[in-house]
Amino acid sequence: MTTKRNIQKELESRVLVLDGAMGTMIQKYRLSEEDFRGTIFTDFQYDLKGNNDLLSITKPEIIRTIHAEFLEAGADIIETNTFNSTSISQADYHLEEWVYQLNLQSAQLAVKVADEFTTKNPKKPRFVAGAIGPMNKTLSLSPDVNDPGFRSVSFDEVKASYREQLKGLLDGGVDLLLVETIFDTLNAKAALFAIEDELEERGMRLPVMVSGTITDASGRTLSGQTVEAFLTSVSHIDLLSIGLNCSLGAKDLRPYLEELSKKAPFFISAYPNAGLPNQFGEYDETPDEMAHQVSDFLDNKFVNIIGGCCGTTPEHIHELAKIAAKAEPHHRRKIDKHTKLSGLEPVTITPETNFVNIGERCNVSGSRKFARLIREGKYEEAIAIARNQVDEGAQVIDINMDDAMFDAKKEMVTFLNLLMAEPDIARVPMMIDSSKWEVIEAGLKCVQGKAIVNSISMKEGEAVFRKQAQLLKRYGAAVVVMAFDEIGQADSFERRIEICQRAYNILVNEINFPPQDIIFDSNILIIGTGMEEHYNYAVDFINAVSWIKKNLKYAKTSGGVSNVSFSFRGNDQVREAIHSVFLFHAIRAGLDMGIVNPGMLQIYDEIPKDFLEKVENLVLNKKPEATEELLEFALTLKVQDAKEERIDEWRNLPIEKRLEHSLIK
Ligand code: THG
Numbered sequence: 001m002t003t004k005r006n007i008q009k010e011l012e013s014r015v016l017v018l019d020g021a022m023g024t025m026i027q028k029y030r031l032s033e034e035d036f037r038g039t040i041f042t043d044f045q046y047d048l049k050g051n052n053d054l055l056s057i058t059k060p061e062i063i064r065t066i067h068a069e070f071l072e073a074g075a076d077i078i079e080t081n082t083f084n085s086t087s088i089s090q091a092d093y094h095l096e097e098w099v100y101q102l103n104l105q106s107a108q109l110a111v112k113v114a115d116e117f118t119t120k121n122p123k124k125p126r127f128v129a130g131a132i133g134p135m136n137k138t139l140s141l142s143p144d145v146n147d148p149g150f151r152s153v154s155f156d157e158v159k160a161s162y163r164e165q166l167k168g169l170l171d172g173g174v175d176l177l178l179v180e181t182i183f184d185t186l187n188a189k190a191a192l193f194a195i196e197d198e199l200e201e202r203g204m205r206l207p208v209m210v211s212g213t214i215t216d217a218s219g220r221t222l223s224g225q226t227v228e229a230f231l232t233s234v235s236h237i238d239l240l241s242i243g244l245n246c247s248l249g250a251k252d253l254r255p256y257l258e259e260l261s262k263k264a265p266f267f268i269s270a271y272p273n274a275g276l277p278n279q280f281g282e283y284d285e286t287p288d289e290m291a292h293q294v295s296d297f298l299d300n301k302f303v304n305i306i307g308g309c310c311g312t313t314p315e316h317i318h319e320l321a322k323i324a325a326k327a328e329p330h331h332r333r334k335i336d337k338h339t340k341l342s343g344l345e346p347v348t349i350t351p352e353t354n355f356v357n358i359g360e361r362c363n364v365s366g367s368r369k370f371a372r373l374i375r376e377g378k379y380e381e382a383i384a385i386a387r388n389q390v391d392e393g394a395q396v397i398d399i400n401m402d403d404a405m406f407d408a409k410k411e412m413v414t415f416l417n418l419l420m421a422e423p424d425i426a427r428v429p430m431m432i433d434s435s436k437w438e439v440i441e442a443g444l445k446c447v448q449g450k451a452i453v454n455s456i457s458m459k460e461g462e463a464v465f466r467k468q469a470q471l472l473k474r475y476g477a478a479v480v481v482m483a484f485d486e487i488g489q490a491d492s493f494e495r496r497i498e499i500c501q502r503a504y505n506i507l508v509n510e511i512n513f514p515p516q517d518i519i520f521d522s523n524i525l526i527i528g529t530g531m532e533e534h535y536n537y538a539v540d541f542i543n544a545v546s547w548i549k550k551n552l553k554y555a556k557t558s559g560g561v562s563n564v565s566f567s568f569r570g571n572d573q574v575r576e577a578i579h580s581v582f583l584f585h586a587i588r589a590g591l592d593m594g595i596v597n598p599g600m601l602q603i604y605d606e607i608p609k610d611f612l613e614k615v616e617n618l619v620l621n622k623k624p625e626a627t628e629e630l631l632e633f634a635l636t637l638k639v640q641d642a643k644e645e646r647i648d649e650w651r652n653l654p655i656e657k658r659l660e661h662s663l664i665k
Pocket of ligand 1: 361365521
């Protein structure tokens with residue numbers, strides 16, 4: 001607690017300096033296999049050369065010297081020599097058993113040197129950041145090009161491996177934790193999850209820094225996320241800082257750093273390489289050249305922490321420290337309360353956002369075709385359904401595998417892993433739809449973006465509801481809350497608002513769930529059945545939406561739109577018109593998003609007036625005969641089942657009309 005306050009205060013008043021590269025400094029010693037083995041591992045049966053982290057145990061004086069050189073050069077923060085100190089990475093050297101010791105000893109060593117410098121000059125306190133690297137296995141990518149759904153490691157394994165590393169780092173007394181060189185955000189989310197679990201168990205807080213890596217000029221991480229999508233994916237944690245390191249030199253980092261500094265509510269860090277590697281893989285940007293580039297970040301107040309990655313030496317850090325001392329720090333952005341989601345790309349829902357449509361087709365109980373494809377294991381065609389929806393304008397896609405005929409959990413995982421390998425689909429956020437918690441949780445472990453969970457409710461009481469919501473905070477997901485409680489599903493206006501209000505109080509006031517990440521679904525129920533108790537269902541839903549938007553600050557609203565027209569199954573023309581009319585009024589009342597068939601949305605203004613009147617009578621419950629009258633009217637409609645034909649029709653229009661059509665769509 002004290003550390004965080006201290007470093008927070010420091011960061012508000014000045015730009016702090018992080019150390020330079022450990023790896024390239026170690027290389028200069030040209031150590032031999034024997035050096036790496038030291039006295040402890042003389043008889044170890046595998047090669048250990050190249051396992052830099054091991055030097056904290058076998059050659060501690062070298063690591064000590066490097067730390068001291070960076071501190072001498074002016075570093076305020078040094079990183080522990082633990083970049084690869086996880087059981088998963090250490091498996092390369094068969095040193096999984098040593099992970100706790102590696103982290104403990106590296107941390108103790110760094111803390112000792114840093115404390116010596118702090119004692120010498122208490123006005124410049126030095127901090128130790130526990131370095132938590134990306135691992136050599138990734139959760140979002142398949143190592144086998146012929147099997148894109150394959151993963152060499154699971155979320156739970158990665159999380160457990162990071163947790164083990166953390167125990168050593170924390171016992172060794174680090175001041176901060178730094179999840180760094182992130183190229184797969186899902187690995188980072190597992191690390192952050194482990195951090196929250198471990199800190200909670202110890203009843204302590206520690207500042208957490210996060211630093212991602214952009215791999216090329218496209219401005220994306222290796223796993224394909226844009227900088228903003230990455231930011232959104234890790235913003236569920238109250239981070240000390242977010243930033244970028246490695247891969248690019250300072251010059252190429254600039255636009256992404258600028259973007260982070262404008263969009264992130266945290267302090268900003270940057271520790272680039274000493275330029276781009278030359279043809280020999282060496283980094284040769286001089287300290288002066290690097291300082292020149294970094295001055296530009298400082299002049300523009302993009303950063304709070306500046307340091308070096310590959311190829312940077314104490315001379316580089318010395319130059320950076322000189323310019324940092326004269327610089328004014330970046331001021332953290334105020335957090336807005338917009339709903340932020342991400343796939344490979346971000347989606348932000350602001351009060352100005354019109355309506356977010358969520359594709360309903362990848363649902364085994366909502367599409368006979370999709371169910372058949374999954375049953376038959378025809379994943380390629382099932383993926384095509386997802387792609388088609390995105391092409392038709394779905395901004396999120398709902399995935400539901402709940403079917404008594406197969407293992408929903410297994411199918412959810414298989415399908416999501418496959419989708420994640422399709423950049424044109426994975427660019428949108430996922431909505432993980434299941435009535436089974438274990439399916440939801442399995443789904444969350446597959447997505448690097450910030451997903452929407454669909455859904456939780458108070459069906460099984462408050463305790464379960466609370467526990468699930470707490471976990472969702474840790475996964476970093478938004479959530480659909482259904483208006484359902486111990487008594488049952490809300491089907492009147494009063495019941496809808498009573499349940500939503502109660503759920504909101506628990507989530508926001510008791511467990512601190514971000515209100516903008518709550519999406520209330522107050523039940524879109526079937527109309528047009530001829531049963532009197534169903535007459536007002538649509539009206540009650542619409543009124544509930546309006547009430548929620550007025551009373552439950554920052555919360556969003558959604559619903560499964562196609563439910564409303566179930567009684568007109570088989571008549572898509574009527575169903576489409578009902579959906580349009582329903583949405584027209586619900587969106588006016590404040591409906592933020594809806595699960596829809598994106599290819600089956602008619603434009604309200606294009607519904608013929610006589611038809612529209614009948615549909616409005618039904619949806620808005622204007623007269624008891626509304627259903628009868630609409631059914632009669634439907635008989636007079638020209639049969640229009642060939643969807644393709646309609647699409648072709650507009651394609652024959654002149655270019656302006658085609659553009660107009662596409663824009664409206
Ligand atoms: N709220 C929330 N989630 C939901 C729902 C909801 N998830 C599921 C469902 N309801 C929304 N999704 C659908 C998907 C398809 C249909 C309706 C709702 C649908 N399908 C055609 C049918 O049954 O007639 C299928 C036709 C076909 O086989 O192709 O109507 O309310 N939070």
